[in-house]
Amino acid sequence: MSASQQTLQELIEKGQQAFRNTFGYEAEVASFAPGRVNLIGEHIDYNDGFALPMALSMGTVVMGARNKSQSTADIITFSEKIDGTNRIQFDVKALEPSNPAWANYVKGVIYHFNHNVPGFNAVIVSNVPMGAGVSSSAALEVSTLLFIEALSTKRIASNDERAKICVRAEHTFAGTPCGIMDQMISLNATANHALLIDFRSLESWQIPFMSKSLAILICNSNVRHKLSDGEYGKRREQCSKALELMGLKSFRDVQPEHLSVLYKANDQVLINRTKHVIEEIQRTMDAAEALKNGDFKKMGELMKQSHTSLRDLYEVSCEELDALVDVANSCPGVLGSRMTGGGFGGSTVTLLETQCVDTVISNIKKMYKEKYNREADCFVVLPSAGARIIKL
DSSP, X not given: OOGGGOOHHXXXXXXXXXXXXXXXXXOOEEEEEEEEEESSOTTOGGGTOXXXXXXXXXXXXXXXXXXXXXXXXXXXXXXXXXTTBOEEEEETTSOOOOSSTTHHHHHHHHHHHOSOOOOEEEEEEEOSOTTSSSOHHHHHHHHHHHHHHHHHTXXXXXXXXHHHXXXXXXXXXXXXXXXXXXXXXXXXXXXXXXXXXXXXXXXXXXXXXXXTTEEEEEEEOOOOOOGGGTHHHHHHHHHHHHHHHHTOSOGGGOOHHHHHHHHHHTOHHHHHHHHHHHHHHHHHHHHHHHHHXXXXXXXXXXXXXXXXXXXXXXXXXXXXXXXXXXXXXXXXXXXXXXXXXXXXXXXXXXXXXXXXXXXXXXXXXXXXXXXXXXXXXXXXXXXXXOOXXXXX
């Protein structure tokens, strides 16, 4: 059984056994936060746009208990080694970024929690594929936050504030200038729904997304990306520069006369970035309406348009993702396919007829193996519930 096929109960049991074997007593507190797939609305969460993500059944469990120390945290990762390291120790009262890199997500959340956290021992178990564009980092951040809330008995006022804490952790400790989408869907998801998020107001709406005749397929290219390497930050800088040239603070306020400023500046890159943001905002609103109306054919067409824009205007796709999207869209029964996540690798998301799933997966795997001599991991997902404390 692959890690992504493990059920939540299997993760919990695995974590309990690992904690017991490592620390010699029983875990008392546990939390779960899901990964996510974004159906549409890519690279516009940090541009005052909309996104339409859904939570996965796959997620990250953090479980543990206080230890005898007042300040030492001792954490092991049991599902797999991360960055070659599967155990860390640190002082919860003297936190700073350091290697291994994955530990900075945990440390950053504790730091920005801004309340006393007692010394603890913990294990982390997860079945969210790392580097696949399905938000393994946000799942770890959110699960860590719920865990230390329960451990310290201090409660954060709202999920919006929880999401902001996790984003600050990723910005300052992990060095990734992410938006807030991943954390918000992980915290606020409802089963059988996608979540339409307005990133200017942080309002959100549950959008029903359920059809027995349709499935959602994620295909992991197994091309790993690291957004803190610079391309993600570069896109944010380009968008900020475009707004500055237009004399605006938000892409939601762009009018035709504002775009003329960019054309006069003769900066095709900024024109392309701006076109993607404006058009993707509209596509996402249209997609939410299509789901409400059960118009899944329209939803699929919007997904196709989104990928083309991400490939040609925002330039965050890559050859492998394009190949996965192209072969999916060529298969009978596929309504639409697109890259999802930050890009430069990761995964695609495909909306298709349930009866065609096996054939589509077979075609994708065959093409990918022949063309790149690499495996594409494919799994069917359902819109699932959000983060929560687990009773042990």
